[in-house]
Amino acid sequence: MPDENLHETAPPPVVDAAWVREHREGLVLVDVRWFLDGRSGYDAYLAGHLPGAVWADVDTVLSGPPDDREGRHPLPDPAVFAEALGALGIGDGSTVVAYDADGGAYAARLVWLLRRTGRPAALLDGGTAGWPDGTETGPVTLPAARLTPVDWPAGVLRSADEVAAGKAVVLDARAAGRYSGETVLPSDIRSGHIPGARSAPWSENLTADGTFATPGQLRSRYEALGVREGSEVVVYCGSGVTACHDLLALERAGITGAALYPGSWSAWSAELSRPVATGQEPG
Secondary structure, eight states, rough: OOSSSSOOOOOSHHHHHHHHHOOOOTTEEEOOOOTSSOOHHHHHHHHBSSTTTTOOOTTTTOOOOOOOOTTOOOOHHHHHHHHHHHHHHHOTOOOEEEEOTTTTTTHHHEEEEEHHHTTOOOTTTTTTOOOOOOOOOOOOOOOOOOOOOOOOOGGGGGOOOHHHTOOOOEOOOOOOHHHSSSOTTTTTTSSSSSSSSSEEEGGGGGEEEEEETTHHHHHHHHHHOOOOOOEEEEEESSSSSSSHHHHHHHHHTTTOEEEEEHHHHHHTTSTTTTTTTTTOOOO
16 A cells, blocks of 8 residues: 655656656646636646546545535545546556646645655646647546555644644745735635745746746745744645645755645635734734
8 A cells, every 4th residue: 555655766746748758658647727717627628638638626536525614625535536536547556747727736736645645646847838749639538447545644734723833834825915815815704814824825936937946946945934954834725725836846845744734724714713814924
């Protein structure tokens, strides 16, 4: 049964198109396009995707049903998650490369979940824009596979109470406007951020061309946010999805052991007894 430690042949957290070409046999490509504005990721997939790629839905495959206490995108039940991925053709021997149209913002959720449960998986650097070899249209169906369910490792998850304890460096992966409270989404019950959290927008892991910054650049970025060797680090976002982009960026920078607060802002803000800070500073 897979464990939290990846085997030696696993890919790094981020790979480029050349790596995919070299290792194409045995890879399962997964399109994880999803749009915050409500557009259909599946429609975008059907209109053009990497050859051979299947599509995974953030809302139903990578998340459990929305819950007032657990947030908009709770972690899926491990058995349900394994069954859904198996139906897509992802089995115990598969290596997954996932992508989206937003620099990995949503595909990171799948990659992080797989890597933390010992599965070989990586993000395609640059997403759809980073693939130069053409696309195909329509759905792709792969033979169903067997994926053994693995419980989510407790060590890489944190509860709201653990975040509130204030022992960790807490990073907010949302856009700066949502962190400060100046940008309010209809889905947000309250605006602002968790007191003490530092603004670490996922988009700042990327360079101007939409590809990941180098490991050294990322390490400098997170050190400037207060992350030190041995620091306990917890990342959250709106609902636990784009936080995984920061988590993979931390891994790429050589900073291991960071944890996800899965409920994120959607769960924290819904519990009205929880304090909220606004403004550009941690509060």
